[in-house]
Amino acid sequence: MITFESVSKTYRDGTTAVADLDLVLPSDQISIVVGPSGCGKTTTLRMINRMIEPTTGTIAWDDRPLKSFRRTTLRRQMGYVIQNGGLFPHRTVLDNICTVPALLGWSRAKSRSRAIDLLKMVGLDRSLAHRFPAQLSGGQQQRVGVARALAADPVLLLMDEPFSAVDPVVRADLQQLVREIQRELGKTIVMITHDIDEAMLMGDRVVIMRVGGRIAQVGTPDEILDRPVDDFVEGFVGKDRGYRALSFAPASGLPVGRVRSVRSAASATSGAPAVVVDAEGRPTGWVDPDHGPAVLPLGATFHPETDSLRAVVDATLSSPLGMAVALQPSGRLAGVVRAEDALAAVRRRRLEVADQHRPEEQAADAEPDDVPVADAEPDTAPAARSDAAGGTRPAEPDATEPRPAEPDAAEPDAAEPDAAGAGAVEPDATPGSTSTAPPADGDDLERQPGRALGPPPADAPEAPAAEPRHAEDGSR
Template sequence: MIEFKSVSKTYSDGTKAVEDLSLVVPSDGTTVMVGPSGCGKTTLLRMVNRMIEPTAGSVEWDGTPIKRLKKTVLRRQMGYVIQNGGLFPHRTILENIGTVPELLGWDDRKTHARAQELLELVGLEPQLGRRFPAQLSGGQQQRVGVARALAADPDLLLMDEPFSAVDPVVRADLQELVKRLQTDLKKTILMITHDMDEAITMGNQVAVLQKGGQLAQFDTPEEILDNPASEFVADFVGRDRGYRSLTFAGAPELKLERVRTVRNAAFERGEGRSDEPVLVVDGEGRPQGWADPQRPGRLLGLGSTFTNPGAPLREVVEAALTSPTGLAVAVGADGRYAGVISDDAVMQHVRAYRAGVAESQVTRQIRSEEDAEAARIEAERQAAEQAADQERQRAEAEALAEQKRSAKGRRKRRGGATAVKPADAPASEQPADVEPEGEKP
């Protein structure tokens, strides 16, 4: 567990990069910090491995202030991945991966074996190990960056916008890789990105930061999408947050329909059926595209397909939106055509999901109203109790005063006025039988 305790960082030129930020990064799972460029993300991340020291506050690791830990020891326990992999250009891939083991003084054979093992773990062919970084694609370099960070089996993986320089397809693969590593190796991952979609995909919890390194919201991705804490968060999450929140809609049970399938786009439509949608599949039964009713023999694009059962609702919506016929095409786990579902039917599932979300929001609203009511009643009860207390004290004080007054009255009646000296009588009014001190007789 990493805990930021009221940390601030003001650079020597006066730039306030982080201000009074407190945040707990739990040990299991992935925590993502997301925010616009310049909001202090890199500064925060580098505070964890002490590449940057905070100007105020502290960072603790499982309760120990990291200031007390030696930088070299600390960094061995924390893998660090940066954009573009940050590989050494003149060292081979295997040498790059073996950097930390080498620093730790492992012998060559052990280092080499570990590097080979990691190359495989991140999904790279063994022969790539002899190449230099420039001979690898951006995505491959990034995989090497991840492998290098894992070399000494650190507990914590710090990742600074690791996938922002690769194309969306490669990025999705890398995200899958890191998710798999997280579940398999159980590392604590602290990752930063400026991309909300990436934050949603990767984070078990997401910290949204705003300019000046202030925390705008720290929550699960679902909560952030459904209940942004402020105007800033809502803006940052973006207009399509409704669509994005479908990511969490789970996989609905869908009723599929069938359409006519053919092997060859040049087929006989037959009489009076010119607008019937016809799906073209290959020899294995995998969908290839829709037959174009206007231009016989030609294919319309397929759009995206989804796997049934199991596809999250967002993928089904995507398939319906990208299909030229409005029919989303389902395939089985083997990639073969399984059936279709219409965009109308998909929207019904979306509506059902939204109704569920709205209901949970209403429940939450009612609960918070009930909480507020309970708090109000409790405050009233306390106020009444206090008033009663004060009244009791006042009455007691009055009774005491009354007792004193009547006692005084009784003494007066018994012994006459001179026997009783008022407590606050001035010295000059002392009774005559007392000799003033120091006076000669």
């Protein structure tokens, strides 16, 4: 757990990048920091591995102040991934991934074996191992960047807009990859992005910052989508937040009804609409005898066990008959959900969310008909009911059925064996480098990205105190 207490950062030129930040980033979760350009995201991230030091306040890792760690020791436990991977252009993929293990003194055989394992983990063929970064696509480079950051098995992964330079399809793959890595390896990940959709998709916890380096809201994605605290957050999360919030409600409780299935449109000349299925029982389209013999498009489908309510609503909207086709895990037809049932589930969810956020005293004073709709009698009259905000809304009778750097890389720790850069991998700034780092210069050093930082070996010593000469901002 990383804890910021009253943390501020003012640069030498007087710019306050972060102001009075109180924040907890829990372990073993993905925390996403999101906000408009210049709101202090990168400054916040780099204060975690002490590439930047706060001007005031305290940052602690599992209750231990960061100041009490040597920077190099700290960084060996924190992998760091930046846009474009920040790879050394003149080193092969394998050598890039082996950088930190090599600096930590691992044997060549152990480093290479680890690198090959990581290539597989990030979904790259080992035949790419001897290529140079320029011979890879942007997405492949980014995967190598992730592999390099993981090479020495860091406890924490810091990611600074890692996917902003790749196209949406590759981006979706990389997002999935990082989520899988987090699940499988149980890493703590802190990632920054401009993209609120990415934040909502990937974050267990989302921190929205506003310009001036202040926190606007912290919460789970669905909390933020359901309850933006103010106009800024509401504007930032976008107009379709109600629809996107459905991504966090499972489809599993919906009633999946039976539907007629036929092998060809010719076999459904009368009667109710039917789903046309292939020889394996997989749905391919609809036929509606009232609309003639043509096979109608199937629309989107969904898996009841794994998909969200959003997928179901989308499937009903894209179905020509307003029925979402549910699939078994095998892809065979499982049944259908009617648009009315999907909407009833949406209404129930809204009521549940409103109920969760109702102040305690209001809940205690609640009238009997304030109970969640699922608990109401099936024949509840469609009269007005109090809502969570104390207003009224019409009752929904059909909803009543219970349904189912920087700098100090430039100012290495003399006491550390990797003082010349071990544990702090700098992207090459030569022409052709994939790094987007500005040249290091004074304070700009703080903005210099591109260190893949690994953890210490299990027996790595930790120095008891911070190094006073590391007054950051260049003032030594």
